[in-house]
Amino acid sequence: MPTTVRTAQGSGIALAIIVTCQLMLMIDATIVNIALPRMAADLDIARTDLSWVVNAYILAFGGLLLLGGRAGDILGRRRMFVAGIAVFTAASLLGGFAPSSGWLLAARALQGLGAAFAAPGTYALIAGNFAEGGPRDRAISILTAATSGGSAVGLILGGVLTDWASWRWVMFINVPIGLFIVALAPRRLAETERHTGRFDLTGALTSTLGMTSLVYALIRVSSAGWSDGQALGGFALGVVLLAVFVAVERRAPQPIMPLRLLADRERAGAYLNMLLVPAAGISMFFFMAQYLEDVRGYSALVTGLAFLPLVAGLLVASRFAPRLLARYGVKPLAATGLAVVTIALTWLSQADPDSHVIGVLLPMVAFGTGMGFTFVPLTSKILSGTTPQDAGAASGLMQALQQTGGSLGLAILTTIFAAATAGHGTAALAEGISAAVGATALFTGVAIAITLAARSRPYGVNPKD
Structure with missing residues (x-):
């Protein structure tokens, strides 16, 4: 695919727009968490309903x-x-002015809808604006840093805005950023070629309802447990709808998710790892934030700042990953990164109320470093070699798996956390967190095995053959 942005300055501005968008979307996934108690007090939201402020966004x-x-x-x-x-951006403005919980939840769902149509364009526009190889890998490395580091930045910003201003500013902060992107993108980003045809409406309906049902079931499990009837019904409906979706896609002349994307076993393995690695990563953020705030007694702001070493490790690794990728290839770099992440998670699982702060910060640096060496080659593999008409679908599937993986990981590990938390107090809480974080290493361990076992097959081969 040719590079459509030709000058260094133009490439830099295009990348800045794309990265700013991705950073905003990733920040929004965590920035609300810190503000939840203030939202509950201001809008009279019941504690049992508070999780839907986060989940309404994830579901859409x-x-x-x-x-x-x-x-x-x-x-x-x-x-x-x-x-x-x-x-x-409009939904963020509405959410900031929310006078009631229902208004806020509707605004969060509308944010999720906007994000679902914007997010696939970030990686697809990288593919359309940067030549395959070095230029694209460098752009992906920066975008990866924004994707993974955005969650930590969200925790920091959430603490700052909530403590120094109001919870409403965790919504309002998106407005000037969104307006900046909307104003510059049409002038600085090259439009990709449009591909004539009609929407695969049956595929769109079954995939949307199937994914929504599955994500709802995972969210339900995290609060109601694995024996909940609504959760089990959601899982069953989701599996049936996604099975119908695959059957439809095998026959559709213009499928919403071309199955040829999975013909290359190494790409299929990368997709599967995009389910497993976020399951570990998002869960680590969730449980370690509780460890720092509730076990160690840090404030919301200090808890957010404690993730800065992780972001530093991620930024450094993402900076060097393209060179290592060019030299060693996808499989060695991804397997090495996953090994570092697995070691870091095992190390973090040893934390208790008396752990020295260095014993927490060092494995967090290792975790960020490993993630930088993992996501760059996986993303590069997923996007490399795809035809122009499939780039958006490839990016959308990747990010759908990331969202599903995060929900699945939290649902599973919340159950492990609850079972391992015996009694009350910081010691019991630390024990439950330790068990949950230790279990995340199983996800990345499986990802290592998938990476090493996957073998490449040319893109475009019919998976039915």
């Missing part, structure tokens, strides 16, 4: 990602990118 985002990715392929990725950010 995860459920609509495949549709958003394919819409960009057909209607133009820049067009859908800008439209999605415009919706996200």
Whole structure:
């Protein structure tokens, strides 16, 4: 695919726009967490309903990602990118002015809808604006740092804005950023080629309902347990709908998710790892934030700042990953990164109320470093060699799996945490967190095995053959 942004200055501005969008979307996934207690007090939200402030966003985002990715392929990725950010920005403004819990939840769901149509465009526009190889790998490394580091930045910003201003500013902060992107993107990003055809409406409907049902079930499990009837019903419905979706995609002339993307076993392995690695990463953020705030007694702001060493490790690793990728290839670099992440998670699982702070910060640095060496080659493998008409679908599927993986990981590990937390007090809480964080290492251990076992097969081979 040719590079459509030719000058260094133009490439830099294009990348800045794309990275700013991705950073905003990733920050939004965690910035609200710190503000939840203030939201509950101000809007009289029951503690049992508070999780829906987060989940309303995840449900719409995860459920609509495949549709958003394919819409960009057909209607133009820049067009859908800008439209999605415009919706996200308007929803953020509405959420900041929310006078009631229902208003806030509706705004969060609308944010998720906008994010689902904007997010696939970030990676797809990288593919359309940067030549395959070194330029694209360097752009992916920066985007990866924004993707992974955005969660930590969200925790820091959430603490600052909530403590120094109001919880409403965790919503308002998106407005000037979104307006910046909407204003510059049409002038600085090259539009991708539109591909004529019609939407695979059956595939869009079954994938959206199937993903939404599955994400809802995972969210339900985290609060109601694995024996909950609604959760089990959601899982059953999700599995049936996704099975129908695959059957539809095998026959559709213009599928919303081309199954040829999975013909290359190494790419299919990378996709599967995009389910497992976020399951470990998002869960680590969730439990270690509780460890720092509730076990160690840090404030919300200090808890957010404690993740800065992780971000530093991630930024350094992402900076060097493209060179190592060019020299050693996808499999060695991804396997090494996953090994470092697994060691870091095992190390973090040893934390207790008396652990020295260095014993927590050092494995967090290792975790960030390993993630930088993991996501760059996996993302590069998923996007490399895809035809222009499939780039949006490839990106949408990748991010849908990331969202699903995060929900699945939290659902499983929350159950482990509850079973391992015997009694009350910081010691019992630390024991439960230790068990949950230790279990995350199983996800990355499986990911190592998948990476080493996957063998490449040419893209475009019919998976039915």
